Amino acid sequence: MxxxxxxxxxxxxxxxxxxxxxxxxxxxxxxxxxxxxxxxxxxxxxxxxxxxxxxxxxxxxxxxxxxxxxxxxxxxxxxxxxxxxxxxxxxxFDDGPEEVGAAPVPQMRGWRLFATLPAERVSWLVSRPALAAWVAVWLAIPAILLARPDLTPRGTDGRIGLGVAGDAVALTILTWVLLLGHEFAHLLVARARGCSGVLRISHRLYLLVAETDMSSVRSLPRAKRYAPYLAGMTFTALALLLSLVMRLSGVDSQPIPAIAFLCLTTLLLELAFFMRTDVYYVVVTWLRLGNLMTDTWHFVGNQLARLLRRPRRYDLSTVPARELRIIRWYSLILVVGVAVFIGQFVLFGLPLLVSFVRDSVTKIASGPDTVGFWDAAVLLLLAVAHFGVLGVVALLRRLRPVAEGAR
Known part of the structure; x- marks a missing residue:
């Protein structure tokens, strides 16, 4: 019919x-x-x-x-x-596909933090004075680094002085404290806009990260979305600024330089907008796009099918013509960015990891009465925990897709 x-x-x-x-x-x-x-x-x-x-x-x-x-x-x-x-x-149909073989509907899954917090209690976070303070934080950092380039964080700042195992544990703890602060900032500012989000553990390719799903922010006018999207980076920038100010004041002992190094690394990683980073969502909002990442991967899949002379897998007929033009350009950035990111891990990170595991096994064989044994044991435990959790998270994300607004 x-x-x-x-x-x-x-x-x-x-x-x-x-x-x-x-x-x-x-x-x-x-x-x-x-x-x-x-x-x-x-x-x-x-x-x-x-x-x-x-x-x-x-x-x-x-x-x-x-x-x-x-x-x-x-x-x-x-x-x-x-x-x-x-x-x-x-x-x-209730809340999603139930028929066999149907694609699962992406959901906002995770810990719904601050969802019951009245928006007016944190509305000051997006007031004009607060937004002016945000801008001041971002302007102060390059000003300090231009005046004192010797304060620029370096890789050696990651050595805290607690020994190999102690430094690894301390850096892991500091990294996750800063990451959670970054995500809490997203959640609080989204709440200040009257929206809510969920926090979960996720991954960016082979990196294990904390992630905030702020899909509900897309119900706001575009001009009001930037504050929630940029809140995490602003928290990280504030932590970096405080570290630089403390070093200017003469407090230059660890872990202050380590915190500055971790903050700068996090901010640089956010620029990789071939992944769902904060900058990616800012760009998508600015260009007035829909599901750029998902549609681009569908476009890439269709192009591969075309090369292999197979039927197209995805229907992109409902995607606006303007967005399709952007998708064609973004697909190049996406494919090259992901290839470089994975390639540098395969060419450099993986051989280093294999070498590290081999050396650690040798040190463990020396017995628990040596310092090398405990250093190797702790490092191996951290590596197994990282890649073990990463594998579980990646599998769950494949089985239970998340929404485009998850960042």
């Missing part, structure tokens, strides 16, 4: 529909964190469905406006895959 004569109605979950910009608007469910960019034609279909019109009436309205009938089956399938459809006719 064609959609033109179908009497069914479609019930959607409550959806946020943003303003139409460049012929497209963002549509999503803030509670699941799933947002997509749809052209105006798709928005009109959704609004007709929300009015309770039958599929036949929706099809007739579309044909009257654009001179041709829409492919409602494909459109509904796409909405269904996003978890936007509650019911079609008598068939109820």
């Amino acid at each position: 064609t959609s033109a004569v179908r009497p069914e109605t479609v019930t959607l979950f409550p959806l946020h529909i943003g303003e139409v910009e460049d012929g497209a608007a963002e549509v999503g469910r803030p509670e699941t964190g799933v947002f997509v960019s749809l052209p105006e034609q798709g928005i009109e279909i959704i609004r007709d469905l929300q009015l309770g019109l039958t599929l036949g009436e929706v099809s007739a309205n579309f044909a009257r406006r654009y001179g041709e009938a829409p492919d409602l089956d494909d459109f509904l399938t796409a909405l269904r895959d996003c978890g936007f459809v509650r019911q079609v006719g008598q068939e109820r």
Whole structure:
């Protein structure tokens, strides 16, 4: 039966529909964190469905406006895959695909910290004086480093002086304290904007990280999203600035230089916007894009299928033309960036890791009455913990996809 004569109605979950910009608007469910960019034609279909019109009436309205009938089956399938459809006719879907082989709907999973905190209690974080202070932090750092280039963090600053094992443990603890502070800043500023997020452990390729899902921020006007996205980097910049000020004041003993080194490393890593870093979300917001990363990987997959003379795996027909042009350019950055990132690990990091494991096993064989035994044991334990947790996190993320807004 064609959609033109179908009497069914479609019930959607409550959806946020943003303003139409460049012929497209963002549509999503803030509670699941799933947002997509749809052209105006798709928005009109959704609004007709929300009015309770039958599929036949929706099809007739579309044909009257654009001179041709829409492919409602494909459109509904796409909405269904996003978890936007509650019911079609008598068939109820609840909160996601249940049929065998269906793609799981991305979700906001993790620890919902500060979700019950009243927004007005932290609204001062996005007040004009606070935002001016944020800018001052960012301006102060290059000013200090230009005046005192000798304070620029270096790799040797990571040596705290506690011995090999002691330094490794101390740096691991400092790294995670700073990472959690970075993510708490995201959560608090998102709450100040009236949104909430979830904290979880995730990964950036082979790096284990803490991650905040702020998908609900996409329900805000674009101008108000920058503060939540930049809050984490600003916290890290503040920690770096305090470390530099302490060194200027004569407090130059560890772990102050180590903290400065870790902060600078974190900020530089955020520039790698071929991954879902803070800078990636700022760029996506500034360029008024939808699901850039996901759509780009789909585009790359289609290009590979084309080279192999196989059918396309992904339908990108609903992606606005303007975004498709950006995706073509971004796909080059994405593929090259990921290749370089993984390549440098394979060429340099992996041989170093293998050498480290071999030396550690040799030291452990020397017996527990030597210092080398305990250094090697602690380092091996940290390495196993890192890659073990990384493997579990990567597997869970593959089985249970997260929303585009997870950063």
